[in-house]
Amino acid sequence: MQNKIIKFLAYDKKVAVMCADTTNIVEEIRKIHDLTPTVTAAVGRVATVGAMMAHLEMKELTDNITIQIKGNGPIGSIVENISLENSKQGNIRLYVENPHVELPLKTNGKIDVGGAVGHQGYLNVIKQNEVTNGNYNGLIPLVSGEIAEDFTEFFAKSEQKPTALALGVLVNKDGVKKAGGYIINPMPDCTDEEISNIENAIKNAKPISEMLDQNLSLEEIAKIVTGDKNIEILEQDLDVMYKCNCSRDRIERGILSLGKEEITKIIEEDGKLEAKCHFCNKKYQFSLEELQKIKENAK
Numbered sequence: 001m002q003n004k005i006i007k008f009l010a011y012d013k014k015v016a017v018m019c020a021d022t023t024n025i026v027e028e029i030r031k032i033h034d035l036t037p038t039v040t041a042a043v044g045r046v047a048t049v050g051a052m053m054a055h056l057e058m059k060e061l062t063d064n065i066t067i068q069i070k071g072n073g074p075i076g077s078i079v080e081n082i083s084l085e086n087s088k089q090g091n092i093r094l095y096v097e098n099p100h101v102e103l104p105l106k107t108n109g110k111i112d113v114g115g116a117v118g119h120q121g122y123l124n125v126i127k128q129n130e131v132t133n134g135n136y137n138g139l140i141p142l143v144s145g146e147i148a149e150d151f152t153e154f155f156a157k158s159e160q161k162p163t164a165l166a167l168g169v170l171v172n173k174d175g176v177k178k179a180g181g182y183i184i185n186p187m188p189d190c191t192d193e194e195i196s197n198i199e200n201a202i203k204n205a206k207p208i209s210e211m212l213d214q215n216l217s218l219e220e221i222a223k224i225v226t227g228d229k230n231i232e233i234l235e236q237d238l239d240v241m242y243k244c245n246c247s248r249d250r251i252e253r254g255i256l257s258l259g260k261e262e263i264t265k266i267i268e269e270d271g272k273l274e275a276k277c278h279f280c281n282k283k284y285q286f287s288l289e290e291l292q293k294i295k296e297n298a299k
């Protein structure tokens with residue numbers, strides 16, 4: 001499952017650009033969670049910004065980012081966890097509360113992502129590092145629930161980073177046709193003229209999913225959305241993979257945390273337990289004997 005993420009520099013290294021084709025991983029997520037087209041569009045945008053953050057925001061291999069989106073729309077919570085496998089490979093896993101939501105298209109023919117996520121709620125980004133004990137928390141109210149606008153606000157408010165961000169998923173009932181995004185970060189020495197060049201270039205560009213559907217390369221897309229024909233490649237062959245780190249041990253700790261009383265109830269009522277990982281749907285079975293052993297250690 002290969003996706004493509006490339007980092008570029010534009011305007012004489014004064015503008016950092018990242019472009020991503022995340023078609024494969026978004027299709028994989030659609031299949032894992034059996035998503036409707038509406039939820040695929042919403043979750044695919046979240047997955048795409050997460051894939052780019054894996055290669056933009058993470059410095060150490062032990063860094064970990066959790067994104068929580070909770071809007072007042074029918075989708076409910078979306079949780080994405082991002083980690084690094086190595087410097088070229090990010091790992092993401094994702095959970096969505098209501099994967100089967102389907103809304104009518106908006107009058108402009110687009111999928112109503114904002115309506116599905118909800119126009120009110122919050123976006124929370126938690127960055128942790130278990131080794132250095134680093135911990136950062138950036139919480140903002142949702143702007144529109146359309147995801148790209150919400151993350152643009154997050155980068156501006158919580159990270160003081162002026163950012164142009166686009167995310168797009170082209171999906172029909174057969175699956176994901178194209179998914180991708182780009183992030184543009186002007187450095188402080190960027191001139192007003194260069195900034196307005198970029199703004200105009202973005203305004204005149206087609207949506208990212210359409211450009212990918214026309215089989216434009218990420219390099220061609222980077223040139224189009226910056227308005228700079230002399231961009232240089234800073235890093236390529238970056239990828240992202242869907243990978244869950246759940247284990248029997250972790251699930252067992254989860255059962256343990258239910259407490260003695262709750263575990264006793266499960267033993268009396270069912271005599272066994274099947275626990276499912278929300279991120280990958282893997283099932284873990286616990287027998288009566290195993291539950292009794294866990295109960296002995298519970299408080």
Ligand SMILES: [Zn+2]
Nearest residue numbers: 244246277280
């Ligand atoms: Zn899992």
